[in-house]
Amino acid sequence: MIERIQNEFILWWDSILGISPSIIFGAILFAFFTVFGKFVQKVFVKRFDKQTDDKLLSNFLGRILFWIFACIGFSIFLNKVGLSGAVSGLLAGAGVTAIVLGFAFKDIGENLLAGIMLAFNRPFNIGNVVEIDGFVGTVKALQLRSTHLRTFNG
Numbered sequence: 747m748i749e750r751i752q753n754e755f756i757l758w759w760d761s762i763l764g765i766s767p768s769i770i771f772g773a774i775l776f777a778f779f780t781v782f783g784k785f786v787q788k789v790f791v792k793r794f795d796k797q798t799d800d801k802l803l804s805n806f807l808g809r810i811l812f813w814i815f816a817c818i819g820f821s822i823f824l825n826k827v828g829l830s831g832a833v834s835g836l837l838a839g840a841g842v843t844a845i846v847l848g849f850a851f852k853d854i855g856e857n858l859l860a861g862i863m864l865a866f867n868r869p870f871n872i873g874n875v876v877e878i879d880g881f882v883g884t885v886k887a888l889q890l891r892s893t894h895l896r897t898f899n900g
Contacts, residue, residue, distance in 0.1 A: 772826030779819025787812040803865045
């Protein structure tokens with residue numbers, strides 16, 4: 747019994763050593779795409795900020811660019827490791843998971859979508875006086891999920 751366990755462990759270890767160059771190369775590619783995505787995000791945000799004063803929209807679009815590069819890097823990593831079938835399974839599972847989580851976190855999703863719509867439509871800016879849900883005050887900060895309001899009485 748112990749010999750069988752040792753033989754299985756040796757076979758497993760040999761297979762790990764056999765694919766370790768692919769794992770290392772895939773990890774390097776993933777790290778490269780992640781770092782490159784961060785670089786592209788920073789460059790995009792700087793250039794977009796020069797053209798417009800909309801910090802919320804530039805940060806949102808910069809994050810999207812970063813996550814696109816990170817997902818591409820992760821997909822390449824899985825292909826290099828030999829899990830190319832897992833990529834299509836992950837994409838299918840992500841679709842199902844998105845539907846389930848969409849129903850579970852409906853309120854959070856609504857707030858996020860409202861924040862995205864505010865980022866693109868921009869009905870008010872920082873410093874404007876607005877009334878939101880019965881509260882009147884000055885807009886101090888806009889984020890994707892929240893609007894920070896300072897009422898007149900503090």
